[in-house]
Amino acid sequence: MLISEELLLSYGAEYENFDRGDIIFDEGQTPKNYYQVVKGRIKLNHYNDDGKELILAILERGLSVCELLLFIDKKYPVNAVVIEAGTVLTLPKAAFSIMLDENPGVSKDINIFLSERLYYKYLMVENNASLYADVRIKGVLDYHKSFSKDHSPFSFKVPLTRQQIAAMTGLRVETVIRTIKNLEKKDVLKIRDRRIYY
DNA sequence: ACATTAAATTTAA
């Protein structure tokens, strides 16, 4: 949990429910709120000129949605779409700012969180520049596993569909499927009931 | 080595 729910509520945050497919904000809109996922999952995406989807991030419980936009005066570069129904805590930008002023500890937590995200973003970009599909896919898997505590092999049940992995790596679903099967042969990951364990 | 297209099958909403 990035910021405790009690603290957010005390500054006027409100719970909002979303269904699968709902849009929290669109690309080009001006950020007005701080959002924190309480339940469900949200993807940040962008469609390039061919109409191909690029997924920038998938956010789950405890994570905030594009919080970096609250510190600068820019428009959203991505859409936020709900992929698993749930609840989001919403706090207007002004109240968020006051909360930070009055709670330096929270401000520091956000710094750490942002730094960590940026660090893994570097790794993702490096991996995605690779010519090899397996390197790109492993980059995504490592990135997501970095959120889990257990680092032992095959302990992490990857919460992504093949299509989502494809949209994050810029590969085709079919390539993702073949590459994942090769990685299983090489004992890099395991597949049980179609789910990937890494 | 990967993309594209098409078609079949499995799974989830």
Add this chain to the structure above:
DNA sequence: TTAAATTTAATGT
């Protein structure tokens, strides 16, 4: 019971 996701195969770049 439709829609979405996964898989295999054939063919193209």
